Amino acid sequence: MDSATLDRLRDDVRAVHATGVVGVLGEVDTRSGRLPARSGVADLTTKKAIPLNGYFRIGSTTKTFVATVVLQLVGEGKLSLDDTVDMWLPGVVRGNGNDGREIIVRQLLQHTSGIPEYLRPATSVDQWRQAQLRTWQPEQLVALAMEHKPSFEPGAKWGYSNTNYVLAGMIIRKVTGRTWGEEIERRILTPLAMRHTVIPGADPRLPNPHAKAYTRFTPDGPLTDVTTHNQSLGDAAGAMISTTGDLNRFFRALLSGRLLAPAQLADMKKTVPAKALQDMGVAGAAYGLGLMYQPLSCGGGYWGHGGDEAGFSTRVGAVPGGGRSVAVEVTSRSPADLEALLHTDRALTTLVDHALCGTS
Numbered sequence: 001m002d003s004a005t006l007d008r009l010r011d012d013v014r015a016v017h018a019t020g021v022v023g024v025l026g027e028v029d030t031r032s033g034r035l036p037a038r039s040g041v042a043d044l045t046t047k048k049a050i051p052l053n054g055y056f057r058i059g060s061t062t063k064t065f066v067a068t069v070v071l072q073l074v075g076e077g078k079l080s081l082d083d084t085v086d087m088w089l090p091g092v093v094r095g096n097g098n099d100g101r102e103i104i105v106r107q108l109l110q111h112t113s114g115i116p117e118y119l120r121p122a123t124s125v126d127q128w129r130q131a132q133l134r135t136w137q138p139e140q141l142v143a144l145a146m147e148h149k150p151s152f153e154p155g156a157k158w159g160y161s162n163t164n165y166v167l168a169g170m171i172i173r174k175v176t177g178r179t180w181g182e183e184i185e186r187r188i189l190t191p192l193a194m195r196h197t198v199i200p201g202a203d204p205r206l207p208n209p210h211a212k213a214y215t216r217f218t219p220d221g222p223l224t225d226v227t228t229h230n231q232s233l234g235d236a237a238g239a240m241i242s243t244t245g246d247l248n249r250f251f252r253a254l255l256s257g258r259l260l261a262p263a264q265l266a267d268m269k270k271t272v273p274a275k276a277l278q279d280m281g282v283a284g285a286a287y288g289l290g291l292m293y294q295p296l297s298c299g300g301g302y303w304g305h306g307g308d309e310a311g312f313s314t315r316v317g318a319v320p321g322g323g324r325s326v327a328v329e330v331t332s333r334s335p336a337d338l339e340a341l342l343h344t345d346r347a348l349t350t351l352v353d354h355a356l357c358g359t360s
Contacts, residue, residue: 002032005358010037012351013328019344021313022223022332023050023211028355029248029325036244042211042331044223051209055196055241056329057231058314059307062240063165067109067290068254069183070168071264078175081106081267081289085113088171092139095146103154105171108164109289112272114152117161118145119233121335124217125224128310132229135202138166141235158272158287162237165290169236180236192253198241204228206241211331213311219337226311238309244327247316255303255322269293269303281342282349294349298357308333313344317352326355 009026016024016039023040042050073079085093085100085108093100098115107113118141122128145163152159169180176183181199189197198207205228214223231239242250253259260268271286271293278285284295288303294317295301304317313333318325328348334340 002030002035002358005030005355006035006037008354008358009035009351012347012354013037013039016328016330016344016347016351019347020340021330021344022214024328024330025050025052025054025211025244026326026328026351026355027244027248028358029245029252029327030358031323034245034248040331044212044214050211050329050331053196053209053243053245054329055198055207055210055243056314056331057206057213057309057312058240058242058247059234059238059309059312060162061242061247061305061307061314061316062234062236062238064254064290064305065184065188065240065250066165066168066172066180066236067268068259069172069180069187070105070109071260071268071289072187073172073175074267075261075264079105079171081109085167085171088174089167092142092170093146093167096149098146098150105168106289107154108168110158110272111160111164111287112155112158113161113164114150114154114156114159115161115163115167116145116148116151118142118163118166122217123336128217128226131233132204135230136232136235138170138235141166141233142170158274158276160274160276162234165237166235172236184240188250188259192249192258194242194246194249196243197246197250199239200231200241201239202230202232204230211329214332215311216334217336219334219340221336223332229310231309234309238307244329247314247327248318248325251304251316251318251327252322252325255318255320281346296357297353302352302356304352308335313348315348315352317356319356324356324358326352328352
């Protein structure tokens with residue numbers, strides 16, 4: 001056992017917990033084995049500890065899985081990154097200046113399409129529950145986005161939009177005849193024996209064991225239990241459930257070349273500066289195709305993707321080659337309190353940096 005890495009991880013997990021979140025679970029995966037650490041509780045009522053193998057909603061970390069499937073299809077010659085959105089989804093991206101004839105698949109995966117965001121943050125419990133009561137179809141989510149003008153001209157800059165990945169999921173179905181979830185299952189989860197990763201569809205339940213998820217809808221509001229809800233609103237942009245162990249397995253396999261041919265992995269790593277993230281304090285952040293790059297304090301950098309979804313936050317990173325990775329789950333988020341979010345995010349960034357700068 002790498003005791004120095006484990007001691008540092010325990011300290012960093014406690015530091016994340018000290019920012020005001022309910023619970024934290026971190027796991028480093030190295031050639032020496034898996035090293036987990038936790039702090040806080042899984043349930044504010046029972047005060048039980050977070051389960052070390054607990055399930056959680058991974059939010060936008062889903063995007064890396066979706067991008068991997070798209071790139072596998074590119075490698076198989078079934079579509080091209082230079083195909084227009086309209087070629088596969090004619091007329092879907094249209095209205096208020098949005099035009100799928102001018103946007104290519106690469107721009108969807110890289111968030112350089114300019115397509116507007118469909119999600120609108122809930123500002124109350126009632127508003128959140130109303131959105132979660134219904135089962136959403138991807139076409140409905142894209143239609144919500146089309147009510148707004150583009151954020152910028154295609155290719156002009158970088159701007160994160162969940163709509164990009166809803167469209168990518170729709171393209172996967174058009175190309176293969178199967179849903180994005182079915183393709184992830186057969187192309188990634190089954191080959192890698194990721195038995196603790198789930199695509200729930202409209203099922204509102206989290207598998208056991210799991211920690212409860214809490215959120216505040218206003219900066220000074222109470223923590224609300226948001227554990228059980230319909231996740232179809234996230235679709236291919238953020239609807240998966242997993243564990244720290246499975247996420248580490250996926251990112252190590254991806255970066256070691258087990259899931260993509262060299263040409264497609266190279267495409268995935270072609271980045272543009274993620275200026276919006278840099279402006280939020282993520283120094284050097286760059287975005288490829290469903291994969292983010294950040295520098296490390298010890299030199300070089302790492303690849304990964306985060307996710308935030310109704311009371312859960314996920315951060316995953318792996319060094320080039322996949323020899324070392326870390327996955328972190330945080331329960332409780334306060335999306336209305338930007339200062340609190342940034343405080344927690346800085347602690348998470350430090351944890352990931354320390355974990356990946358280890359030597360084992």
